[in-house]
Every structure is written in structure tokens, then in C-alpha cells.
Amino acid sequence: MYQYRRWLSSTLYHGFVLVLAFIVIYPVLWLVASSFKTQPEIFQSAHSLIPKSLHVENYAIGWRGFGRHTFGVFFRNSFYITILSTLGQVISSALVAYGFSRIRFVGRNFWFTCMILTMLLPGQVLMIPQYVMFNKLGWVNTHKPLIIPAFFGTPFFVFLLMQFIRGIPLELDESAKIDGCGRYGIFLRIILPNLKPPLVTAAIFAFYWKWEDFLGPLIYLQSTRLYPVSLALKLFADPAAVTNWGGMFAMSVLSLVPVFVIFVLFQDHIVEGISTTGLKG
Amino acid sequence: MASKRIWDSDDVAGYVFISPWLIGFFAFTVVPMLISLYLSFTQYDMLSPATWVGLDNYREILFQDRLFRQALKVTLTYALLSVPLRLVFALFLALLFVQDRMLVGVYRTVFYIPSVIGGSVAVAVMWRQLFGVNGALNSVLVSLGIIEKNVGWLTDPRTALWTLIVLAVWQFGSPMLIFLAGLKQIPVSLYEAAVIDGCNAWQKFIRITLPLLSPIIFFNFVMQTISGFMMFTQAMIITNGGPFNRTLLYILYLFRKGFADYSMGYASALAWILLVIIAAITALIFRSSSYWVFYEAKGD
Numbered sequence: 001m002y003q004y005r006r007w008l009s010s011t012l013y014h015g016f017v018l019v020l021a022f023i024v025i026y027p028v029l030w031l032v033a034s035s036f037k038t039q040p041e042i043f044q045s046a047h048s049l050i051p052k053s054l055h056v057e058n059y060a061i062g063w064r065g066f067g068r069h070t071f072g073v074f075f076r077n078s079f080y081i082t083i084l085s086t087l088g089q090v091i092s093s094a095l096v097a098y099g100f101s102r103i104r105f106v107g108r109n110f111w112f113t114c115m116i117l118t119m120l121l122p123g124q125v126l127m128i129p130q131y132v133m134f135n136k137l138g139w140v141n142t143h144k145p146l147i148i149p150a151f152f153g154t155p156f157f158v159f160l161l162m163q164f165i166r167g168i169p170l171e172l173d174e175s176a177k178i179d180g181c182g183r184y185g186i187f188l189r190i191i192l193p194n195l196k197p198p199l200v201t202a203a204i205f206a207f208y209w210k211w212e213d214f215l216g217p218l219i220y221l222q223s224t225r226l227y228p229v230s231l232a233l234k235l236f237a238d239p240a241a242v243t244n245w246g247g248m249f250a251m252s253v254l255s256l257v258p259v260f261v262i263f264v265l266f267q268d269h270i271v272e273g274i275s276t277t278g279l280k281g
Numbered sequence: 282m283a284s285k286r287i288w289d290s291d292d293v294a295g296y297v298f299i300s301p302w303l304i305g306f307f308a309f310t311v312v313p314m315l316i317s318l319y320l321s322f323t324q325y326d327m328l329s330p331a332t333w334v335g336l337d338n339y340r341e342i343l344f345q346d347r348l349f350r351q352a353l354k355v356t357l358t359y360a361l362l363s364v365p366l367r368l369v370f371a372l373f374l375a376l377l378f379v380q381d382r383m384l385v386g387v388y389r390t391v392f393y394i395p396s397v398i399g400g401s402v403a404v405a406v407m408w409r410q411l412f413g414v415n416g417a418l419n420s421v422l423v424s425l426g427i428i429e430k431n432v433g434w435l436t437d438p439r440t441a442l443w444t445l446i447v448l449a450v451w452q453f454g455s456p457m458l459i460f461l462a463g464l465k466q467i468p469v470s471l472y473e474a475a476v477i478d479g480c481n482a483w484q485k486f487i488r489i490t491l492p493l494l495s496p497i498i499f500f501n502f503v504m505q506t507i508s509g510f511m512m513f514t515q516a517m518i519i520t521n522g523g524p525f526n527r528t529l530l531y532i533l534y535l536f537r538k539g540f541a542d543y544s545m546g547y548a549s550a551l552a553w554i555l556l557v558i559i560a561a562i563t564a565l566i567f568r569s570s571s572y573w574v575f576y577e578a579k580g581d
Contacts, residue, residue: 046420092301105295129313152305252403275462
């Protein structure tokens with residue numbers, strides 16, 4: 001009897017979770033399925049998850065892009081912007097995190113408070129004055145406004161890295177000091193090597209945010225050849241202009257591939273990153 | 282050697298290390314904020330020099346601008362509905378996955394997927410098609426016999442905002458993970474003691490889980506409310522503010538004032554008002570927290 005009840009509870013649990021999982025994941029499956037459907041099929045059997053036949057050519061058609069530029073150009077732009085700004089954010093945030101967590105300098109608490117406050121300040125509030133500034137600098141219609149600010153530390157990542165630096169034993173710093181290392185040597189030889197896991201976590205999030213960033217490119221870029229995938233996709237999918245729905249869905253799927261690959265490879269880092277910063281924020 | 286010692290002294294080295302942030306803080310935050318504050322008192326279209334208009338922008342926004350009121354109403358509705366719904370859903374799933382059962386790790390991963398891709402343009406485009414008149418949702422509902430003919434979810438003023446709210450709730454993954462981590466930290470001994478005292482599952486949840494989780498719920502509430510106010514991508518792509526401005530979220534309105542009308546001064550004033558509103562709401566949540574957030578006594 002007890003075993004039967006356990007079996008029942010387990011079946012109910014898994015049944016319930018599986019139904020819920022199907023509902024939650026349905027839109028994603030639907031997107032992938034639609035990318036292989038023919039034009040009429042997309043609208044006639046709108047909800048089906050199994051295309052009648054696999055129209056792989058949607059991908060080739062979609063890849064042709066628009067405005068004389070293929071999606072190859074848009075993907076290259078996205079990777080260029082995302083990789084450079086991710087590197088910039090991670091490197092600069094590591095330096096700043098070390099400064100705040102290990103060195104007692106005059107004014108430290110004041111600046112740290114300022115940094116925490118900027119964490120609560122949404123970037124969108126600053127989009128007008130930043131645009132005016134970057135316009136004066138001649139940065140509009142270049143990738144610069146999307147990349148250069150990334151090299152000045154990201155408070156969220158500084159905070160994340162500081163949590164981990166606190167966990168590195170001070171004795172390591174001390175012994176490196178005895179061996180003749182200065183502050184900079186300690187950072188390079190002790191802190192950085194020990195900081196690898198949170199640096200990977202920070203890099204993943206930096207990559208995600210930049211990859212899906214839409215407002216930035218929308219404001220700063222005018223020439224089609226400079227567009228990242230996010231902005232290109234929006235124009236490609238403009239309801240008034242879409243002629244090939246299959247191709248549009250195919251490019252949508254393709255734009256999510258890098259995101260998925262990273263998710264599959266670094267799942268544990270992502271979970272850890274969210275759990276620690278969420279808890280200690 | 283003296284110079285080396287200076288570079289290694291705490292005061293100098295500290296500033297060397299934080300210099301990237303410090304420079305960026307002034308260049309990309311403090312200076313823009315000052316520019317924005319100045320612009321908010323001017324009329325500026327980026328072509329001719331800014332002209333000082335005093336408090337005119339603020340006066341117009343607060344007392345005459347009906348779109349501002351509409352945007353504020355829409356944004357508040359959006360945030361007040363989507364944030365609590367998302368947190369409830371996240372907590373519910375976290376409670377399911379904190380149990381020690383088979384496949385829990387796999388489930389957790391699957392349920393996190395929407396959050397990984399949710400902010401992207403691809404998902405926004407997909408959402409527009411899902412909820413479109415000829416979209417999958419109508420197709421499912423008609424074939425199940427729930428509705429008789431296709432509904433224009435995105436074009437009906439009563440449902441348009443809900444499509445955006447559902448999209449926000451769908452991305453419950455991050456709070457779910459945070460709750461999961463929080464649940465795992467609650468000592469099992471507390472639950473055991475509760476069982477001895479004759480508590481049922483619901484009482485355990487109300488008396489132990491919720492109070493001990495309240496600081497985490499609080500943290501999530503603050504952060505997500507702020508980000509709820511900042512929603513832009515999906516609102517622009519899925520409904521573009523329509524129908525009849527029923528999904529005109531604040532940032533979308535600000536964006537239009539700035540980059541469609543080129544009223545940079547007016548848009549700056551809108552940004553400052555938004556900042557004040559966010560600060561006020563954050564303060565309000567913090568103030569009220571003493572009533573519903575339970576902090577364990579320090580010293581254990």
C-alpha cells in the first residue's frame with residue numbers, strides 16, 4: 001500500500017511537471033518547427049509542431065538578408081560587438097573588483113556606495129544625454145558607442161567578482177608579498193587565476209546582454225552594413241515588409257543558436273551566477 | 282625604487298585598480314546626468330542650439346501631456362501585474378524542484394530556457410506571430426473548441442497588454458533559480474520541528490518557508506519592478522505601443538519623444554521624472570519591507 005502511494009505521488013508529480021514543461025517550452029518548439037514550414041503551412045496549420053516536410057531552404061533564403069547585405073554581415077557585426085565588449089567588461093570589472101575588495105584606500109567606501117547606487121540606475125534613463133554626447137564625438141553610426149563604454153567596468157560584475165575575491169584566502173596574498181610580489185603581481189598571479197569561474201559567469205552574462213541588445217543598435221546605427229543580428233531581425237520581420245515567413249523564422253532560430261550553445265556548455269556557471277548574486281545582493 | 286613604492290601604496294594602487302570604473306562613472310554616468318538635467322530645462326532638437334525654457338517641459342508633462350499619463354498608467358499596470366505573477370510562478374516551480382526527486386535537474390534546465398532567450402528580438406518576433414490573428418494560440422484554442430473564431434490578441438485594447446505580461450511571466454527562470462537556492466538554505470530541522478508540532482504542508486509553507494524566504498522575495502521584487510519599468514524591446518516589436526496606446530510603455534514613449542520627434546529636452550525631462558518615480562517606488566518598497574520581510578536575528 002505504501003509503495004503504491006509512493007508510485008502514485010511520483011506519477012502525478014512527473015505528469016504534472018511534464019505537462020507544464022510542454023506548455024512552457026511550446027513556443028520555442030513552435031518557432032523551430034515554423035522555420036521548416038512552407039509559407040501556406042505556417043498559417044494554415046499554425047499550431048502544429050511537426051512540419052509536413054523539412055524545408056531547409058528557408059535557411060538559405062533567409063540568409064540572403066536584405067538591403068544588399070546577407071545575414072553573414074549581421075552575424076559578423078554581432079560577434080564583433082559582443083566579443084569585444086564582453087572582453088572589455090570582464091577585464092575592467094576584475095581590476096575594479098580587486099581594488100574594492102582587497103585594497104584599503106582613502107575614499108573607498110564613498111566610491112563603493114556610488115557604484116552600488118549606479119547599479120540601481122537604469123541605463124535607459126541616460127540614453128538621451130549619452131546620444132547627445134556620442135553624437136558630438138562623431139560616434140553615431142559606428143560601433144563605438146556599443147563597445148567602448150564596456151571597457152569601464154560593469155557594477156553588476158564588479159559586485160559578482162567581489163563576492164568571490166572575498167573567498168580567496170588572504171594568506172595567499174601575504175605569501176606572494178613575501179615572495180616579492182607587489183599589488184599588481186598579486187592581482188595577476190594570485191587573484192586572476194583563482195577568479196576563473198566567476199569570470200566565465202560574468203562573460204556569459206555580458207555576452208547574452210550584448211547579443212540581445214536592441215535599443216543601443218537601434219539608436220546609434222543607421223547604415224544597414226553595421227547592423228547586428230538583433231536589429232537586422234527586427235527590420236527583416238517588419239510585418240509590412242515580410243515576404244518570406246519561413247526565412248524570417250529560420251533567421252530567428254539561427255540568432256538564438258549561439259545563446260543556446262553557451263547555455264548548454266555553461267549551464268552550471270549560469271545557475272551559480274544567478275544564485276549567488278541573487279542571494280547576496 | 283621610491284617610485285615603485287608609491288605605486289604600490291594602498292592609496293595609489295587602490296585608485297589605479299578602480300580607475301576604469303571611476304573614469305567611466307564620470308564619463309558615462311555623472312556627466313550625462315548633468316547634461317540631461319540641463320537639457321530638461323531646454324528645448325533642443327539637436328540641429329539648433331538648446332534654448333532655455335525653464336520649467337516648461339515639466340509643466341507640460343505633469344499637467345497637459347495625456348500620453349505621459351497614459352504611459353505611466355500602462356507601465357504601472359504592466360509592472361504591478363507582471364512582477365508579482367512572475368514571482369508567484371517562480372516560487373511555485375522552485376517548491377516543485379526543491380524536492381529530492383528524479384530528473385529534477387533536467388526540469389530545472391528546461392524551465393530556465395525561456396529566461397535565456399526571452400529578451401531577444403527573435404522571441405519578440407515569435408510572440409507576435411504566436412498571438413497574431415492567424416497565430417498558433419488562436420489555432421490551438423479554436424481546435425480545442427474554447428473560442429469560436431480567431432481573436433486579435435494584439436489588436437484588441439483589452440488583451441494587448443496581457444500578451445506582454447504573459448511574455449514577462451514566461452521568463453520566470455532567474456527568480457526560480459534564486460528561490461531554489463534560498464529554499465535549500467532553510468534548515469531541515471525547522472520543518473522536522475513543525476511536523477512534531479502537528480503542522481501540515483500549508484502551515485509549514487506559511488509559517489516557515491515564506492518568512493525565511495521573504496528577504497529574497499523582497500530583493501527580487503525591487504529589482505524586477507525597476508526592470509519592469511525599463512521594458513522596451515518587446516513593447517516596440519510586438520505591439521509598438523498600440524492599439525490606442527494601450528501598450529505605450531514609458532521607455533517607448535521616451536524613445537519616441539527623443540528619437541522620432543527629436544524633442545531631446547522634453548525627453549530628458551521625461552527621463553528625470555521616471556528616475557524620481559523609480560526612486561519613490563523603491564523607497565516605498567523599502568519602507569514597507571519591515572512589515573513583510575523577516576530578517577533572522579543576527580549573532581547565530
